[in-house]
Amino acid sequence: MKRKSNIKVIRIPIPTPTLLPHTTTNSYLIGNEEESILVDAGYDTEDTRKLLEWEINKHGLARPKRIVLTHAHQDHAPGVRMLIHWMPTILCHEKEEEQVLSAISPWEEITLIEDEDSIKVDGEEIIVMHTPGHTLGHVSLYIPSEQILIVGDNIVAEGTTWIGAPDGDMKDYLQTLQRLRNLKIEKIGPGHGKWVHQPHEHIDFVIQRRLHREQQLLTLLEKHQQITSKELTEIIYQDRIHPSVFPVAQKTIEAHLDKLLKEDLIQYDESKSSYVSPHF
Structure with a gap:
């Protein structure tokens, strides 16, 4: 039986210059009025800041002091520049460090995270998963108490994600999908599109x-x-x-x-x- 947690997980679609059919990139707020984190920061525009801060106020969340970046692509990371007044620490995988520093410059407050690291948000555990394929240092976040998986660009709600040079690797990606498939999950938070409520079926679709x-x-x-x-x-x-x-x-x-x-x-x-x- 899934225990009740004391955190909210909020999906925020942010307008970005991403690939059709999608026109937005998802950021996620995880937390409550005591503490929260942001997963992915969207695009480098003032609208990104306004939208995120509106959602924080709407849901009564604490302003995030940590931002986890699933990867460094232009529609996921550079929005950090709009959030420097939060004085955040940026978390990313060591294999994504160089690209992230370039994407968020001049901000440099980075903490490196590894596979199976535990991030606590007001006592709730969030598990870091190194999930390469789309990029070398791509990470996903698993929230056991909610049985929610935040996957970045490993999964998109419509169609399938792209894999390719310079950082993509198809063998890594297929191995990542098999690993994600073995998790106990009720829904997936994709990098683009709405919540995926049939997670295992969707992962199987992508594998096939x-x-x-x-x-x-x-x-x-x-x-x-x-x-x-x-x-x-x-x-x-x-x-x-x-x-x-x-x-x-x-x-x-x-x-x-x-x-x-x-x-x-x-x-x-x-x-x-x-x-x-x-x-x-």
Whole structure:
């Protein structure tokens, strides 16, 4: 039986220049009138500050003194610059430190966190999980008392997240998803979109999407024998995505191809910048 906790977990969608179909990035307030933390700080605009402070007042929460950044991307971290008057300490994984410092400069008050660290908010335990894949130092937060998982960009409410260079790794990502799937969770707080109320089914959907895409690539390489990542992306998506999303779709395809290369399931022809079926 889940025990009743004394904290609130509030999702705040903040307008950001993110990828369609999403137009907002989620920040999360976790806490109560005694103590709270912020997870992700949105984009570097005055609207970010106004929206967050309005939500803090609306829900009667203490002003956060700590901000946990799931990762350093432009729609998750630079909003710290709008919150410097809070005098916050920024928490991030050591593998994300350099990127975070760049994203939040000139603010430099950083504390490094590791996998399975415990963060206490008015006595409630929040478990840090190092969940690489989208970036090397990506973290998620698990709240046992609420059976809530805050996942950053590991999961989005609509569709699937992108994985790719320079920091993304498809093998790491699939391992992360399997780990998240084993948690006892009632709902997921995604990086983009509404709460996910069927968490295990949604994680399974993402895993199956990634495995299907991998098999699709192997089949296309068997058929075409030698082909570029751009051509593969064009075949797979065939005008089904907005042109603005095509570059990250191609990055995700390349992340799959890099995984297959490491597993010696395909080859790469540097002279033609193309991928080659091992049977060619």
